[in-house]
Amino acid sequence: MRIIMGMTWKELMRKRVMVLTLIMTVVFLIGFWFIAGTIGQSSMSHGSSFPSGEELLIRFTNGLFILSFGFFFGAFVIAFLAIFSSFSAISGEAEQGVMQALLPRPIPRWKWYAGRWLGYVTLGIGYALILFVSILLITQAHTAIPRDGLALFKSFLLFSSIVPLLITVSMLGSGFFSALGNGVFMTMLYGAGWLGGMIDKVSSSLLSKPEALSTLNNMTGIMSLLMPVDGLQRRMTAELFSINEMNGMFNASNSLFGLDNFTSVPSNSFIVYAIFYTLIAFLIGLYRFQRKDL
């Protein structure tokens, strides 16, 4: 399994997937630095060395906005990195004939599958950590960030949890569909989950009729169950900002937080669901691969 994992790392490095991602990330972080600087400056106190309580709250909310903007983009990047690194893991290699030479070697198929999975996931999580820390540091340089270590840790776990989830589903799809078909399938599935979150946000702020809200909630609920990534992202932001503890100090549905929806933060049950979703997808993918004719 270690050999396959190492091979996967080498593949992502040599194919320049990681290099290109890191270059684009640096470009994003430079842009993010200037955006954060511009927003941060607007909340700096002028004249007094001790900011007032109102100023502090403004700095805090600005910090939250910058962070939610950074993580909104960050979630996109790691989602696409996870999908595009693994969407051809099985079908692509089988179509090309790479797998046919390797699998007659004395290695159980489950080890090959788990090794590939671990390779993609560890690199993806490593990248997510770099991105997470960078976004926090840039935000801290210009304004305030939450200092609660536990909240930061929990939010990182949630932020990076989309990596194993998407890679697991992507590898599962790769056992059923062609490489191209799976790429389209995964993009659509991820898009559906993201769209569900957006509809949820828009509907809760624009619609007032309870029947219409109920119907949309059902639809977005199903979308979140199909692809729980957006829900995890919302929960991650809520954990980072300790929304429950801050309740009442500011209006969480304020348009400042336009990129996130704090009115419907997924529950612990949803997190458990996402864990089982990943686990079951992994097991089905593994079973499919064990039975697959190559």
Added chain:
Amino acid sequence: MSTAAIKAKSLTKEYDNGRGCRDVSITVGKGEAFGFLGPNGAGKSTFVKMLVGLIHPSSGSGTLFGHKIGSLEAKSLIGYLPELYRYQEWLTGEEVVRLHARLCGMQRSVADKRIPQLLDEVGIGKRGRDRVKHYSKGMQQRLGLACALVNEPAIVFLDEPSSALDPIGRQEVRRILQNLKEKGVTIFLNSHLLEDVEVLCDRMALLNNGVILRHGKVSEVLNKRMSWRFKVGGFAPILLSWLKDQTGLQIRVSSHTEESIDSSRVWLEAELESEEQVGWLNTLIIEQGMTLYEVSHQQERLEEWFMNAVSGLSHRGEHE
């Protein structure tokens, strides 16, 4: 370890489109070179893939040296060059072979020694340090052969091992396989290059539409019908009719006109099954007053045998 390298009992793979293979049973002895022939779409690759554990049989069973096909024990004994080979383009040739060596559990020190030797042997040499993406198709096929042989397998499955090679490359591959055979390695050769099968293999089987049509020793198959040629002088067409009537054999004047010296000096050709028939025909020719200059025989080539065997049969490749 079992004395049979391969034992396949009614191995069957059914696909929805009707392809695959049905009830294929063969036994290949240890150290034997076995040729597996058949037209396109006959099911040869499907059968090989079942033996190496890439395809799960619908029914039937098989063993490699007594180990169930697809088991780790069986896989640890094999080397396999697939028909559709592609190797990790982002690795160097040497790294690809090393990856295979590591998957076979080979120690680093052993691999360090073996891999350069092997790359030299298959004709890659120093180009082993180049990325595979810079390799030609022929180079990739050589690399595939190196991967198949890196673990010093007890049996090698070669699915069209020289299809992308030039004549020099084919000769080299043939030499490598000959060496393997001399070392006692069992060879299962699936090839359209019948000359390779003819030169290398001890036994063979012909597959068509997923079933074995014929099998047996290559020498027996090819010795059954031998074409004999008689260079005679003083020939007249009426004598040919007489010879045919007397012997009941198919005798004809050779179509190689450039070898006919004049109308009375020709080559006669006949399909004979024994040397006794040759002696009898010699006597009859001389008795009729013809001069016998030369007698030679030409063994039927595997290609002719293959063409005869499959001619008139429908096969799935026709519809591809």
